[in-house]
Amino acid sequence: MTVAGSTGPVMSREEVDRALARLASEHEAIEASLLALQDHAGRRLLEGTALSGLTKERWASVEPVIPALWDHFEVYGAALRTARELRGDRRWPPSGDLARLTRTLRGDGVTVPGGVLPDVGHDAPGDPVLLPEPIGLERLAERMNDWYAEVIAVVTAADAVWSALPARIDLLSAEARRVESLARSVGVRPSEHPAGDDLEQLIAELAALRAEVVADPLAYWLPAKGRRAGGGRPDTRRYERAERELEDIRREVEAVLHVREDAEHRLMRLRDVLSRADRTLTEARSARGEVLARIAGSVVPAVSGPSAALHERLAVAVGYHRAGHWHRLSPLLDDLEEQADEELQRARASLTAVTAPLAVRAELRGRLDAYKARAIRQGTADDPLLMERYDQARRLLWSAPCDLRAAESAVLRFQEAVAEAPAAEGAADGGGTEG
Incomplete structure (x- = not known):
């Protein structure tokens, strides 16, 4: 095998043909990529934006590569044409031609133009190589592909961020402005309501985020791990956090808006609940007087008056309603509704407590009448003992004041006597008359 100096073994005819075909395909692919770029x-x-931060640094590094790529591409195309002409269509090219082709394809038979090699993707990063430089077509294609990968990684990453975030931020900002308008209509304003302060800060945050994304898109790019350059996705975490914050604010503003829509109905209900509580307390106080007058020896709890504090707070709520201070009215109504319901329950409990002795007396009267009816049915109503015990219990229950303990004992004695008395002979259910 003929040796071609430092380039290594001379390529065979088949190897040359395969290399030329591959490099021709590379030429077409590189040309398409450069035109697309x-x-x-x-x-x-990137060329027309005032960049900052990481994007400014990366673009300053790769931008000079683009003209260098075109220069190298022209050299590559010319050298490829020369090599193809040298190969020609001869079936058996001379060994000298094969040696020259080997040097062009794999050795140092191509010279790139003079200048400074861009500090991207070459063999010694950070150490620019002065040109002209002898190189082979295969190595030149690899170099251009490496440079292109570096450039397109920056371009596509920046474009992906610009495509994904600014438009979404604009939509979110527009929604924030809509919420702001709605918030102001219900009195949710900065320095007057926490949601107003949060909304003002969020709108400023969105404006700052958009400016940062436009000026430094690569700061919002998350490179994919374990993939070649260019892989990754836009970092939307800050945007998504703002989106969640706006949703929380919107719900709070809508809650205040619902207060405005329902305020009249809720105020009417509050007035009704407090009115019922007051009437119930009035009834409880009246019942307490009746119990003290009619039931002897009963411990009857005192009944408090209406809650002045609740009525005062209701008046404040009415004032907020008239003034349209919905953000202040909202928490006040929530609190008032809970306390008004508790006040009504307290009033009902007071009425139940003070009327308990009357309920006991009514139950004893009912029991006495029931056992009197039983005595009539079994034909023992004329029994002297039963008549005596019935009259005694009746006097105690219908006297004022009523001694409940004595009356209960009397009813119990009558009840026991009825249960123990033998039924009269021939008595039918429901027969007989009261003696």
Whole structure:
């Protein structure tokens, strides 16, 4: 095998043909990529935007690569055409031609133009190589692919962030402005309501976020791990956090809005509940006087008056309603409704407590009448003992004041006597008359 100096073994005819075909395909692919890069929206935005931060640094690093890529591509195309002409269509090319082709394809038979090699993707990063530089077509294709990968990674990442975030931020900002308008209509304003302060801060945060995304999109790019350059996705975490905050604020504002819509009905219900509580307490006080007058020896709890504090707070709520201070009315109504319901329950409990002796007396009267009816049915109503015990219990229950303990004992004695008395001979159910 013929040796071609430092380039290694001379390539065979088949190897040369395969290499030329592959490099021709590479030429077409690189040309298509460079043309696409030339027209890429991300590239135009990077060139026309006042960049900052990481994006400014990365773009300053890769932007000079683009003209260098075109220069190298022209050299690559010319060298490829020369190599194909040298190969020609001869079936058995001379060994000298194969040696020259080997040097062009794999050695140092191509010279790139003079200048400074961009500090991206070459063999010694951070150490620019002065040109002209002898190189082979295969190595030149690899270099251009490496450079292109570096450039397109920056361009596509910036374009992906610009495509994903600014429009969404604009929509969220518009929604925040709509919520702000709604909030102001119900009195939710900065320095007057926490939600107003939060909304003001959120609108400012969205404006700052948009400015940062536009000026430094790569700061909002999350590179994919374990993938080649260019993989990744936009970092939307800050946007999503703002989105959640706006949703919380919107719900709070809508709650205040619902207060405005339901305030009249809720105030009417509050007035009704407090009125019923007052009437119940009045009834309880009246019943207490009746119990003290009619039931002897009963311990009857005192009955308090209406809650002045609740009525005062209701008046404040009415004032908020008239003034349209819905954000202040909302928590006040919630609290008042709970306390008014508790006040009504307290009034009902007071009425139940003070009327308990009357309920006991009514139960004893009913029991006495029931056992009197039983005595009539079994034909023992004329029994002297039963008549005596019945009259005694009746006098105690219908006297004023009524001694409940004595009356209960009397009813119990009558009840026992009825249960123990033998039924009269021939008595039928429901027969007989009261003696």
